[in-house]
Amino acid sequence: MHNNHSIDRDSQPPRVPDGVRVYAIGDVHGRDDLLWTLLGRIRDDLQAAPIGRCQVVFLGDYIDRGPDSRHVIERLLDGPGEWCGNVAADWICLRGNHEEQAMRFLHDSNAGFGWLHNGGMETLRSYIGGVCHDMDDDLTALQLLFERSLPPTHLRFLARLPLWYVVGDYFFVHAGIRPGVELHQQSPHDLLWIRRDFFNEEAWHGKFIVHGHTIHETPDEHWNRAGIDTGAYYTHHLTCLVLEGEKRRFLAT
Secondary structure: OOOOOOOOOOOOOOOOOOOEEEEEEOOOOOOHHHHHHHHHHHHHHHHHOOOOEEEEEEOOOOOOOOOOHHHHHHHHHHOOOOOOOOOEEEEEEOOOHHHHHHHHHHHOHHHHHHHHHHHHHHHHHHHHOOOOHHHOOOHHHHHHHHHHHOOHHHHHHHHOOOOEEEEOOEEEEOOOOOOOOOHHHOOHHHHHHOOHHHHOOOOOOOOEEEEEEEEOOOOEEOOOEEEEEOOHHHHOOOEEEEEEOOEEEEEEO
């Protein structure tokens, strides 16, 4: 791994560029109601303390488990528009392992078993309505229904999601990174799925890693990383990490 010692325990903390505020949002998992509430709190935060530019980084896993995956994707496709008034805003949507699984199912019906039993059936229902029980295990039929019901704009969105994003001293990714491998050489599988090897590493990674994927009841904050998946689909708590200069704070539903 690139051994960048410009930031360590004894030097300045990581920071984002001046004049920019970053809002990183954890795993939504079909909870459009919570996403709408959290976006409102971000808007209120911007109005209370205006800044020249904001970036909202979504860390993946927009679909599955919760009831409104389709509406979540619609909201993300709408983009910021005039949502935050006069503040220039960018929305950056990263890929999660659940989006990856859904795309694999569209290309290979045999990949559907794992996805459908990991929350994918809720996504299917959000797009096609009710699914007859006698179709639960008919992967070919379910794949065809999904293909027919998924709007082209949603398909393009899901197919083109990037795996990571960098702002200042922060690296945003869905699951984490493989220690010992340079950030630009990480494998897609690790970026989407890694857990134990990443969590057990206490060294600096070259950037401060902001990730989701692994549920904690409260943000899992360490000196070299922060996990912000707070299990929205069942805890009803969707979390946002706010970054400005060297400061970090949280918003939540």
